[in-house]
Amino acid sequence: MKLIDRYVxxxxxxxxxxxxxxxxxxxxxxxxxxxxxxxxxxxxxxxDEAMEIELLKEYGSxxxxxxxxxxxxxxxxxRVFPLFLKILKIVLLSTAFGMTVVMIIKLVTxxxxxxxxxxxxxxxxxxxxxxxxxxxxxxxxxxFAIIERTVPxxxxxxxxFKTEDWDPxxxxxxxxxxxxxxxxxxxEIVFTFIGLAIINEIFYIPVFTDEFRKFVPWINAAFxxxxxxxxxxxxxxxxxxxxRIVKIAMEAGTIVIAGIMLYTPNVITFSSKIFENVPEDxxxxxxxxxxxxxxxxxxxxxVVIVVASFELVKxxxxxxxxxxxK
Amino acid sequence: MAxxxxxxxxxxxxxxxxxxxxxxxxxxxxxxxxxxxxxLSDQGLEVDQGTLYPLLxxxxxxxxxxxxxxxxxxxxxxxxVISTDGKKLLPKLKKEWADIVSVMKKMLA
Numbered sequence: 001m002k003l004i005d006r007y008v009x010x011x012x013x014x015x016x017x018x019x020x021x022x023x024x025x026x027x028x029x030x031x032x033x034x035x036x037x038x039x040x041x042x043x044x045x046x047x048d049e050a051m052e053i054e055l056l057k058e059y060g061s062x063x064x065x066x067x068x069x070x071x072x073x074x075x076x077x078x079r080v081f082p083l084f085l086k087i088l089k090i091v092l093l094s095t096a097f098g099m100t101v102v103m104i105i106k107l108v109t110x111x112x113x114x115x116x117x118x119x120x121x122x123x124x125x126x127x128x129x130x131x132x133x134x135x136x137x138x139x140x141x142x143x144f145a146i147i148e149r150t151v152p153x154x155x156x157x158x159x160x161f162k163t164e165d166w167d168p169x170x171x172x173x174x175x176x177x178x179x180x181x182x183x184x185x186x187x188e189i190v191f192t193f194i195g196l197a198i199i200n201e202i203f204y205i206p207v208f209t210d211e212f213r214k215f216v217p218w219i220n221a222a223f224x225x226x227x228x229x230x231x232x233x234x235x236x237x238x239x240x241x242x243x244r245i246v247k248i249a250m251e252a253g254t255i256v257i258a259g260i261m262l263y264t265p266n267v268i269t270f271s272s273k274i275f276e277n278v279p280e281d282x283x284x285x286x287x288x289x290x291x292x293x294x295x296x297x298x299x300x301x302x303v304v305i306v307v308a309s310f311e312l313v314k315x316x317x318x319x320x321x322x323x324x325x326k
Numbered sequence: 327m328a329x330x331x332x333x334x335x336x337x338x339x340x341x342x343x344x345x346x347x348x349x350x351x352x353x354x355x356x357x358x359x360x361x362x363x364x365x366l367s368d369q370g371l372e373v374d375q376g377t378l379y380p381l382l383x384x385x386x387x388x389x390x391x392x393x394x395x396x397x398x399x400x401x402x403x404x405x406x407v408i409s410t411d412g413k414k415l416l417p418k419l420k421k422e423w424a425d426i427v428s429v430m431k432k433m434l435a
Contacts, residue, residue, distance in 0.1 A: 020383070026395075027359060027379065027404045034360045034401070060376065068376040069383070 003052045004032045007062060014066030024069055032059065076144045083183060084144045087190050088137065095136045095194070099129040135202070139193050147186065151234050178238040178322065185230045192230075196223045212267045218257050225250045244319040251312035255305050262301040268293075345373055345381065347419050350412055353391060356405040382406050390415060 012025045036055055040047040059065065076084050103125030107118065199219050201208065229246055233239070239247075261267050348371055349362065357365060359379050366373050385391040390412035395402050408416065 023404075024383070026402060030358070030401050030403050031360045031375070031379070034403075065376060068380045 003049060003056060004029060004036070007056050007059075008032070010062035011065045014062055014070075016066075016070045028065070032056075035059075074148065076141065077148050080144055080148055080186075083186055084140070086183075087144075087187055088140050090187070091136050091140050091190060091194065092133055095132050096129055099125070099132050103129065135197070136194060139197065140190055143186075143190055143193060146231075147189075147234065150231065178240070178318070180233045180237060180239060182234060182237075185234050189227055189230045189234075192223050192226050196220065196227075199223075207268045209266055209268065211264055212261075215257060215261055215264075215267070218253075222250055222254050222257060225253075239315075239318055239322075241319065241322065244315045244322070247315040248312055248319070251308045251315065254308040255312070258301045258304040258308065262298060262305070268297045344423075345371075345377065346385070347423055348373075349378070349381065349385065350390065350408055350416050350419065353406055353408040353412075356394075356407045358403040358405050362406070385412070 008025050008029045011028060012021055015021050015024060017024070032055065036047045036052060039051055039055060043051070103121070106121050106125060199208075199216055225246070229243060229250065233243060236243070348366060352362060352365055359375075359382060362382075363373060363375060363378055366378075382391065382393075386393050386406065390409055391406050392409045393404050393406045395404050397403075
């Protein structure tokens with residue numbers, strides 16, 4: 001029986017299931033023992049090692065056997081693939097667009113229109129765009145691979161993808177005010193992840209000042225809370241009192257952080273580093289450009305505050321309604 | 327070569343759905359994996375072990391089968407039997423099958 005035990009062990013090592021590994025091993029062992037016994041009976045002699053070898057050879061390599069049990073032959077399965085494609089497209093377009101804007105700003109402010117500086121910045125910029133796009137794709141793949149494995153089956157339903165074969169029973173049910181929008185959650189996870197990468201300067205965008213970096217731990221805390229909450233919601237599929245309170249607290253925190261940053265001068269700068277190479281006789285008016293970006297940054301913070309307030313009010317209304325329903 | 331490969335693929339696809347129906351139909355009484363394999367084989371349906379055992383687990387996860395470990399002849403065996411949900415589903419599947427057969431018979435005549 002030694003060979004069977006080792007064989008079962010080898011299969012077990014290759015099982016990618018989170019639960020039920022021992023169960024599968026136990027079942028496999030009992031099956032193999034049954035088969036061996038039957039073989040011995042048929043041949044009219046007691047089971048020996050040669051018989052075991054023959055049996056195991058017929059049963060197949062441990063790799064092949066484990067593969068039949070492994071539930072995820074896909075990194076990103078057909079269930080989430082349409083959503084993956086959708087979000088990948090958005091992420092690629094928006095990161096490529098963002099990095100292109102950064103490059104153009106640099107080209108306009110930092111270099112004369114031609115010459116070695118110009119080509120250098122252009123080359124760096126294009127290289128940057130490429131590496132950012134590749135890194136962003138990697139993040140999206142990583143997030144979806146995690147969702148594929150952590151969100152239970154039947155979780156992401158077809159209606160999220162608007163395919164033909166949805167369950168008509170869903171129509172008969174009253175729409176549940178507590179149900180979460182999964183597509184929205186996944187998009188939020190992806191973008192928050194990219195946001196994390198940007199503010200921690202993994203994707204390097206040369207606009208952050210030391211003033212900004214003081215806020216990074218707080219922003220990280222808010223972003224990580226957001227991601228964890230979203231993953232939890234993806235698994236649970238419904239809002240409840242606890243998740244709504246966490247959401248409200250997180251949005252309130254976001255509003256406070258964005259509010260303080262709005263009133264902190266020089267959080268983000270387009271002046272110091274970027275403009276140091278502007279030639280004296282450049283037609284670009286640094287004052288105007290800097291002012292323009294300052295206003296832009298303020299508007300960005302205000303947008304963040306407005307969106308967070310909206311989310312907060314939405315969660316609060318949900319919370320109040322859930323109590324009045326009971 | 328390509329032809330025999332695509333033949334194999336089509337046959338595999340055809341059998342895949344049928345096996346679920348066959349398994350559910352045979353599990354009114356308790357069977358463990360290997361005994362079910364032989365039961366199917368005795369009736370002329372050869373199913374690969376690599377197909378049947380994972381399928382049994384999947385059907386159990388879907389709630390169509392129930393299983394219980396029993397110690398027999400000094401060997402633990404996992405016995406599967408159709409669940410209440412499975413029993414509800416089976417007649418519908420049988421009807422589907424009958425419809426498919428009658429349509430295809432006409433079509434292929």
